Each structure stands twice: as structure tokens, then as C-alpha cells.
Amino acid sequence: MDDLIADFVAECREMLESLGGEIVAWEANPDDRARLDSIFRFVHTVKGNCGFFDFPRLEALSHAAEDALADCRSGRRVPDGALVSAVLAIIDRIGEMISAIDAGEELPSGSDSALIDALAPGAEGPATPVAATVVADNNTKGNNSTPRTIRLSVELLDRVMSGVSDMVLARNELARRLREAPGEVEVGGAFERLSGIIAEMRDAITRTRMQRIENLFVALPRMVRDLSSELGKQVLVDIDGGDVELDREMIEMIRDPLTHIIRNAVDHGIEAPADRLKSGKREIGLLSVSARQSGNQILIEIADDGKGIDGSKLVEKALANGVIERDVAQRMSKGEQLALIFEAGLSTAKEVTAISGRGVGMDVVRSNVERIGGVVEVDSVPGKGTRMTLRVPLTLTIIPALTVSIGKQHFAIPRSAIEEIVRANGASVTLETIGGAGVATIRGRRVPEVALADVLGLPNTMKDEDRTLVVLRPSGGDVYALAVDRIHDHEELVVKPAAPAVMATGLYAGTTLADDGSPILLFDPAGLAQVGGVRLETLERGARAVEAPIAVNSNEIPVLLFRGLDGARRALRLGVVDRIEEVDAKEAIRRSAGQLRVQLGEAILPLAGVDHPDDLEGKVRVFRLNDGSHEIGYAFREVIDLRSLDRDVIPADAPGDVGGVTLIDGEPAELIDAHWIFAENLGVAATRPAAQPVCRLPENDAWMQNMLRPIVEAAGYLVIGEKDEISADVTIVSQDRVVAPEEGGRVLRLATDPDAADGLDSVYRYDRTGLLIALKAATAGRR
Amino acid sequence: MNELLLIVSIAGSRVAMPAAAVESVVELDTLIPVPRAPAHLAGLSALRSRVLTVIDCQRSLELGSTDLNDGNLHEAAVVELDGHNYALTVDAVEDVVEALSEPAAIRAAMGDGWERVSLGMVETEEGPLLLVDVAALISGPGAESRAA
Numbered sequence: 001m002d003d004l005i006a007d008f009v010a011e012c013r014e015m016l017e018s019l020g021g022e023i024v025a026w027e028a029n030p031d032d033r034a035r036l037d038s039i040f041r042f043v044h045t046v047k048g049n050c051g052f053f054d055f056p057r058l059e060a061l062s063h064a065a066e067d068a069l070a071d072c073r074s075g076r077r078v079p080d081g082a083l084v085s086a087v088l089a090i091i092d093r094i095g096e097m098i099s100a101i102d103a104g105e106e107l108p109s110g111s112d113s114a115l116i117d118a119l120a121p122g123a124e125g126p127a128t129p130v131a132a133t134v135v136a137d138n139n140t141k142g143n144n145s146t147p148r149t150i151r152l153s154v155e156l157l158d159r160v161m162s163g164v165s166d167m168v169l170a171r172n173e174l175a176r177r178l179r180e181a182p183g184e185v186e187v188g189g190a191f192e193r194l195s196g197i198i199a200e201m202r203d204a205i206t207r208t209r210m211q212r213i214e215n216l217f218v219a220l221p222r223m224v225r226d227l228s229s230e231l232g233k234q235v236l237v238d239i240d241g242g243d244v245e246l247d248r249e250m251i252e253m254i255r256d257p258l259t260h261i262i263r264n265a266v267d268h269g270i271e272a273p274a275d276r277l278k279s280g281k282r283e284i285g286l287l288s289v290s291a292r293q294s295g296n297q298i299l300i301e302i303a304d305d306g307k308g309i310d311g312s313k314l315v316e317k318a319l320a321n322g323v324i325e326r327d328v329a330q331r332m333s334k335g336e337q338l339a340l341i342f343e344a345g346l347s348t349a350k351e352v353t354a355i356s357g358r359g360v361g362m363d364v365v366r367s368n369v370e371r372i373g374g375v376v377e378v379d380s381v382p383g384k385g386t387r388m389t390l391r392v393p394l395t396l397t398i399i400p401a402l403t404v405s406i407g408k409q410h411f412a413i414p415r416s417a418i419e420e421i422v423r424a425n426g427a428s429v430t431l432e433t434i435g436g437a438g439v440a441t442i443r444g445r446r447v448p449e450v451a452l453a454d455v456l457g458l459p460n461t462m463k464d465e466d467r468t469l470v471v472l473r474p475s476g477g478d479v480y481a482l483a484v485d486r487i488h489d490h491e492e493l494v495v496k497p498a499a500p501a502v503m504a505t506g507l508y509a510g511t512t513l514a515d516d517g518s519p520i521l522l523f524d525p526a527g528l529a530q531v532g533g534v535r536l537e538t539l540e541r542g543a544r545a546v547e548a549p550i551a552v553n554s555n556e557i558p559v560l561l562f563r564g565l566d567g568a569r570r571a572l573r574l575g576v577v578d579r580i581e582e583v584d585a586k587e588a589i590r591r592s593a594g595q596l597r598v599q600l601g602e603a604i605l606p607l608a609g610v611d612h613p614d615d616l617e618g619k620v621r622v623f624r625l626n627d628g629s630h631e632i633g634y635a636f637r638e639v640i641d642l643r644s645l646d647r648d649v650i651p652a653d654a655p656g657d658v659g660g661v662t663l664i665d666g667e668p669a670e671l672i673d674a675h676w677i678f679a680e681n682l683g684v685a686a687t688r689p690a691a692q693p694v695c696r697l698p699e700n701d702a703w704m705q706n707m708l709r710p711i712v713e714a715a716g717y718l719v720i721g722e723k724d725e726i727s728a729d730v731t732i733v734s735q736d737r738v739v740a741p742e743e744g745g746r747v748l749r750l751a752t753d754p755d756a757a758d759g760l761d762s763v764y765r766y767d768r769t770g771l772l773i774a775l776k777a778a779t780a781g782r783r
Numbered sequence: 784m785n786e787l788l789l790i791v792s793i794a795g796s797r798v799a800m801p802a803a804a805v806e807s808v809v810e811l812d813t814l815i816p817v818p819r820a821p822a823h824l825a826g827l828s829a830l831r832s833r834v835l836t837v838i839d840c841q842r843s844l845e846l847g848s849t850d851l852n853d854g855n856l857h858e859a860a861v862v863e864l865d866g867h868n869y870a871l872t873v874d875a876v877e878d879v880v881e882a883l884s885e886p887a888a889i890r891a892a893m894g895d896g897w898e899r900v901s902l903g904m905v906e907t908e909e910g911p912l913l914l915v916d917v918a919a920l921i922s923g924p925g926a927e928s929r930a931a
Contacts, residue, residue, distance in 0.1 A: 165832040168832075169831065170831075409816065455819075457818055458818055496834065497866075497867075498836070505818075512834075518813060519815045521817060521827070531819070
């Protein structure tokens with residue numbers, strides 16, 4: 001509330017200041033309509049705000065003045081000298097009270113009725129010398145507290161700044177010389193002093209580039225007021241943190257995104273007063289804008305108490321516009337749903353208004369914010385409001401970075417992209433090569449690994465194990481590990497854009513100078529990954545969401561993502577892959593005994609994955625699949641990555657090599673049906689379900705998860721949890737639970753007591769045969 | 784007044800650059816290579832607090848290469864293009880002369896590299912000289928093939 005009052009006071013002050021001239025002009029010419037209007041607006045605003053803040057005296061004063069002025073405006077009354085002075089007296093009194101409110105003092109005692117009475121037609125103008133002096137005092141006080149400022153061009157500042165940078169370098173050079181040739185103590189002392197002064201100057205000049213974010217915020221109340229009156233809404237703006245400083249260029253960069261978000265909030269977020277009353281809120285909507293510094297980032301929050309964003313509506317709209325696929329939509333978490341608002345071509349507003357809602361905008365907001373290395377997040381509770389958070393770096397030019405080296409050359413990596421740094425030979429880290437691609441396992445997490453020396457095409461002088469892994473997460477992308485020779489230092493670097501030919505390599509974000517004056521290249525982590533061949537496919541909406549999607553039944557199945565001989569993106573459950581072998585197509589692969597077979601060492605195995613055996617030539621890579629007793633070869637072109645499988649597998653229409661399709665890293669991948677391959681190639685007739693049946697198990701039932709789940713899975717079922725929105729063929733619950741059977745599915749109850757089981761819908765939980773029959777019956781019923 | 788030209792020698796040939804474009808002539812110190820950059824981009828060097836992108840003119844003209852890390856000091860002309868500073872390596876910087884004519888088209892056949900950077904022939908007190916296009920030298924051989 002204090003902030004609101006402070007804003008109110010500031011606003012009134014501003015208006016009073018600009019009114020100063022108007023009042024004088026109005027006094028000279030009481031018929032001037034424009035002057036009259038602006039004075040009327042002032043008392044009207046004061047009146048409106050007073051109602052909110054409970055300042056009855058202010059309200060009575062402004063109300064009286066408003067009435068008198070309204071009469072003048074409507075022509076019922078001709079302003080005369082007496083009225084002018086009466087109004088001026090009231091305005092002065094308002095100014096007096098406002099400064100008292102600002103100072104936190106009691107309102108000046110005394111009755112206002114004399115002032116109000118003076119407004120009446122024919123009344124005597126009161127003498128108000130006291131009030132006038134108070135305002136005058138106040139003005140001088142205000143002037144004294146305002147720091148003196150001048151305007152400077154940014155170019156001039158930049159020149160000064162580069163001069164200071166030169167000075168710092170010269171100082172460093174001098175320091176080195178002095179160390180090499182120790183001179184007299186006096187020289188050293190003088191140098192120390194110079195050095196200190198230069199450091200101080202550098203700080204000061206860096207600060208000149210900073211600007212209070214207030215400059216950006218100051219225009220907001222006015223904008224919101226205009227907007228809300230246009231839309232017939234009432235909005236109160238609460239601004240906080242205007243004293244946060246950030247780079248002036250950055251302020252310019254966030255001006256448009258911020259404006260857009262606020263327009264959206266007023267237009268779509270905050271409801272019309274009548275609707276607000278209906279939903280039990282106050283008529284006046286509250287829009288709060290706040291800024292604060294957090295580390296080297298600035299957080300700007302824009303929150304409204306409006307109707308919020310309906311995630312499911314967004315999803316519907318996205319589906320209708322073809323922005324997302326239906327299967328993706330089903331799996332989206334709430335955060336992901338809300339994040340859809342940033343997709344191009346999506347707007348939930350039913351009608352296009354002049355203010356916003358043309359379906360362009362939030363995607364532009366996001367790309368603008370991301371361009372300056374920032375992030376925009378959204379959180380919303382339907383009916384309660386929406387909160388948008390902008391996170392932007394403090395400055396465009398000074399970037400905290402880590403310096404690393406390959407061989408003798410140093411490079412810098414922006415610290416914001418670094419997740420962690422681990423030694424490649426550490427206990428929790430293992431390095432593997434899978435199909436030529438590096439994979440690092442860091443505390444159980446598999447991340448693609450790229451050797452910096454390889455990416456840069458520099459000679460590889462160090463053993464992989466001796467390197468240090470820098471785990472990077474490029475903005476909006478997935479993590480990968482970068483192997484570097486050596487880690488050096490954290491530094492704050494002044495980064496400048498590099499020449500176009502350097503930028504065109506896609507590897508670098510800019511250049512900078514090290515303390516010794518030699519140039520250092522700053523990497524672009526996303527570019528490095530791209531050149532290094534790491535696919536950042538989760539760059540899709542999944543990774544952007546604030547909250548991680550809830551894993552189904554929490555244990556993800558690791559799969560090997562690879563490219564088949566026909567170029568298709570496929571995945572194979574890692575568990576069935578024994579190892580990868582490379583064979584010569586001409587020698588090792590031939591058709592014999594009615595089947596394509598591959599010779600792997602001493603063994604001859606059936607070979608799958610080959611559509612055109614005659615086209616095989618050169619070296620062919622083969623997965624060696626093992627089901628425990630038999631082995632089969634599966635030919636492929638290249639391994640893409642190790643991934644884990646989300647549960648959503650869309651079953652194939654007809655049985656075959658490919659059992660279904662799933663999304664891995666946002667791109668479809670065919671999931672190899674190992675069971676079918678073994679069944680087909682081993683020549684054993686096996687019953688194959690047309691598609692994998694689905695069984696729903698309660699996630700929190702340990703017995704079901706630990707004991708029952710393996711049996712159900714062995715019976716060929718895909719196991720899902722209670723909250724997953726897939727229709728299940730069978731839902732297994734314990735006896736005492738009541739669950740409505742799903743459409744087309746059936747419910748199987750497990751009894752802990754053999755006598756309670758009826759053998760049909762309920763089965764004793766250790767009656768394995770009964771269980772299997774029930775499971776089989778469920779799928780039989782489906783087909 | 785006529786345009787001033789800086790006479791330099793590149794790959795053994797004497798050519799002229801517009802002197803107004805050349806900020807200064809420096810001796811290159813240590814060079815920081817830029818991995819994966821085009822071949823004619825020899826690396827980065829620092830001039831006070833500025834970063835210079837060093838262009839190997841011999842490579843840009845496809846007339847061989849300059850070994851910049853042989854321990855000798857190499858002369859280079861510093862130019863600014865689109866806000867970036869470049870150092871163009873030259874064999875030697877010789878003189879500044881006044882142009883006595885406007886550049887005229889050269890009808891004799893030149894090497895491909897020279898053809899690409901040529902702005903024409905200018906008359907000077909020291910005889911006719913090829914006026915080179917600094918921007919074309921910087922963009923190097925790759926740009927030409929991309930444009931084609």
C-alpha cells in the first residue's frame with residue numbers, strides 16, 4: 001500500500017508541476033477551455049485516487065472543485081475571478097496535503113469548508129497566502145534534492161569508455177614492465193596510486209552506461225490509464241523497483257516487450273468492472289510491475305489479478321491452428337500449456353481489439369527477449385491472474401565468462417550457459433564412444449560429449465580422460481558436455497562483436513581482450529553444439545517450460561536412437577542391444593537357408609533391418625541383439641544418441657519391424673519392436689498383439705509397481721499411471737477401490753484375501769494364472 | 784585536391800590503396816588464430832584496446848600465403864569497415880602519392896585474384912598502379928563464389 005501511495009503522491013506532484021503554468025494561464029484567461037480541461041483532469045484524478053486510499057478531506061476538496069469546474073465545462077457557469085482563485089486555493093491545499101502525505105505527517109489541521117464554500121457562485125475569494133507558501137517551499141525542497149544532470153550522447157560515453165579500457169591495458173602493461181625491472185619504491189608507490197585511480201574511473205564510467213529502470217517505468221501509468229479508459233476498465237498500476245539500474249541499451253531493448261506484455265495484461269487479463277464484481281473481486285484491477293536485481297540478471301515481473309490464462313483453451317487453439325500435434329498436446333504439463341502463448345499465430349482473445357490480440361506479439365516478445373540473452377516466463381492461475389517474468393542480463397557488453405584453453409590458445413565461454421564443470425576422470429563420470437559419438441555419463445545422466453579440439457579442428461594433444469568437461473546448456477536447448485584441455489579463470493569480459501567472417505563460422509559470439517591485451521574469442525554455446533554435431537532438439541517447447549514434465553511411473557526406459565539403412569530415425573530399447581559390430585557387407589552378409597544372415601565372428605545370425613540386401617556395400621554396422629537365449633543382427637547406418645523413452649508410443653497399424661512411433665527430442669522416431677524381430681527371424685510362431693495393450697496401475701502402490709508391474713509388462717502391456725490421459729485396456733486396482741471402468745476397457749480388482757476374489761473381475765493377487773488369464777481376456781475383448 | 788594513395792606491395796606487386804581508408808600502419812605482434820574461419824582470415828591481433836581481424840592478403844588474392852608466425856614483424860595496413868577493424872598484411876608499405884587520374888578500367892588480363900579486388904588503374908607520379916578495393920580484399924575468395 002505504501003508503494004501505491006508513493007506512486008499517487010509522485011503522480012500528483014508531476015501533475016501539480018505541469019499545472020503550475022496552466023493555472024497562471026487560466027487565471028489570465030478564465031475562458032481558456034484547454035486550461036480548464038487540464039485542471040479538471042487533475043482534480044478528477046485526485047478524486048478518483050482518494051476514493052481508493054481513503055483520504056476523505058482530499059476527496060471532499062477535489063470533489064467540490066470538480067463539481068464547480070464541471071459546471072463551467074458544461075456552460076452552466078461562467079468562470080470568473082472569484083472561482084479561479086477558489087479553485088487555485090483548493091489546488092494549493094491539495095498540494096499541501098500531498099506533501100504532508102509524502103512526508104508521512106498528519107494532514108494540516110483546519111477545516112476545508114471555507115475553501116469549499118468559496119467555490120459557491122457569488123462567494124468571496126478566500127485569502128490563501130499560507131497554503132501558497134507551503135507549496136513554494138515544497139518546490140524549492142524538491143529542486144534541491146534532485147541531482148543535477150546533463151544530457152550526453154552515448155557515442156561520447158562509448159569513446160570515453162574505450163579510452164578508459166585503453167588506459168587499463170596500458171596500466172597492465174606498465175605493471176608487467178615494473179615487475180620485470182624492479183625500480184625504486186617511489187615509482188612503485190606512484191604507480192599504485194595511478195592504478196587505483198584508473199580502477200575507480202573505470203567503475204564510474206561503467207556506471208554511466210547504467211540507467212535506472214525508472215526511465216522505462218515512468219511512462220507506464222499513463223499508458224495503462226489511457227488503455228483502461230479506452231477499454232472501459234479500471235486499473236491501478238503498482239510500480240516497484242524503479243531504482244534498479246541496468247545498461248541503457250538494455251532498457252531500450254526491453255521497452256517494446258514490456259509494453260506489449262502490459263497491453264496484453266490490461267486488454268486480456270483484467271476484466272471489465274462488472275465482470276470483476278461478479279467474480280467477487282474489487283472493481284479496480286491491480287497491475288503490478290516490479291524490477292529487482294538477482295545476481296547478474298534483472299528480473300522484471302508483470303502481474304495482474306485478472307482472469308488468467310486458460311491453458312486448455314490455448315492447447316485447443318494450438319491444435320486448431322496446427323501449432324502442435326494432438327499427441328504432444330496430451331502430454332503437455334501446465335507450464336508447457338501456458339508457454340504456448342509464446343508460439344507464433346496464437347491468441348486466445350476471441351475478438352481482435354485495437355490494443356492487442358492480433359495473434360502477433362507474444363512470439364515477438366519472446367524472440368526479442370531471447371535475442372538479448374534473456375528469458376521470458378509465464379505463470380497463471382485461471383480466475384486469479386497472470387504473472388509474466390522477464391529475466392534479462394545486466395548489460396549487453398560485459399559478460400561473465402569462463403576462460404578455457406585448447407593447446408596454447410585461450411577461449412571464453414559465457415558463464416550463463418555453464419551448468420557445471422567436472423573432471424573427465426572423476427569418479428562420477430564415464431566417457432564412452434557410441435557409434436563414433438561421444439557420450440558422457442555424469443552421475444547417471446547421459447549427455448552428448450564434444451571435444452572442443454575436434455570442433456575447432458585443432459590437433460588433439462590430450463587424452464580424453466585428462467580433459468575437463470564443461471556441461472553447457474545453451475539458452476533454450478538441451479545440455480551437452482564440452483571437453484576442454486584446461487580451465488582457467490572466471491572473468492568479466494567486455495565483449496565486442498567480431499568481424500562478419502568470424503561470426504559466419506557460427507562458433508563465436510564475439511571477441512574480447514584478456515588482461516594482457518591479447519584477443520580472446522567468446523564461444524556461442526549453441527553454435528558450438530551445432531558445429532559439433534550435437535542435436536539440440538529439445539530446443540522445442542519442452543525445454544522452455546519452467547517445470548519439468550512429470551515422468552510417468554518415473555522409470556524411463558533408455559533407448560538407443562539411431563538411423564536405419566533407409567535413413568529413418570529409429571529407436572531401440574537399450575536393454576536388448578548387446579553390442580555394436582562393423583562388418584564387411586560383401587563378405588559377411590549373405591542369404592542362406594532362406595534368410596539374410598550376417599557372420600559376426602564365429603556366429604552366424606539372422607539379419608534384420610535390411611530392405612534391399614543387394615544394395616549393401618562397404619562396411620555395415622550391425623547391432624547385436626540378445627534376448628537371453630538367441631541373438632539377431634540388426635543393420636543400421638549410424639547411432640544418433642542415447643535417449644530415454646517417454647511412455648507415449650503410438651502403435652503401428654500393422655505388426656512389423658516397427659512397433660510404434662514416439663517422439664524423442666521433439667522428433668518422431670520409429671520404435672523397433674524387438675519382440676517381432678526375434679519372433680519373425682527365429683521362425684518361431686508367436687502370438688503378436690496388433691498393438692500394445694495398455695494397463696493402468698496406481699503409481700503409489702508399491703506392491704503393484706514392484707511385484708505386479710513386471711508380470712503385466714511381460715504379458716505385453718504398456719504400463720501407465722493413474723493420471724496419464726491414455727485410454728487403458730485394463731485398469732488394475734486393489735479390491736477396496738472404486739474406479740469407473742473406462743470406455744472399452746475393464747477394471748480388474750486384486751484381492752488380498754483369496755476368498756474375496758470371484759475369479760471374474762476380481763482376482764486374488766497371488767493367483768498368477770488367474771491374473772494372466774484376466775489380462776489376456778482384456779485384450780481379446782478389445783480385438 | 785587529388786586523392787591520396789598508399790603504395791604497398793602485396794605478393795611482390797606494387798598496388799595502391801585509398802589512403803583515406805587506411806587508419807594507420809602497424810607491425811603485427813602475436814596472432815591469435817580463429818579456428819574454422821576462412822583461410823584468408825589469418826587471426827586476431829590487438830591494437831591497444833581494439834581487436835584487429837588480420838587478413839592475409841596473399842591468401843585473399845589466392846597468390847600463396849604469408850607466414851605470420853615466423854617470428855618476424857609484419858607490416859599491415861589498418862582499415863575500418865562497417866565498424867570492424869581489419870589489418871591487411873602487406874609485404875611492405877612504400878609511399879603515399881597523389882592520384883593523377885580517375886581509376887580507369889584495365890583491359891589487360893589480370894590474375895583472378897587481382898581481377899576481383901581491382902577498382903581500376905590510376906596514374907601516379909610513379910607510373911600506373913592498380914587501385915585495390917579494400918572491402919573485396921577483406922571478403923576474400925569465398926564471397927565471390929557464393930555470390931556467383
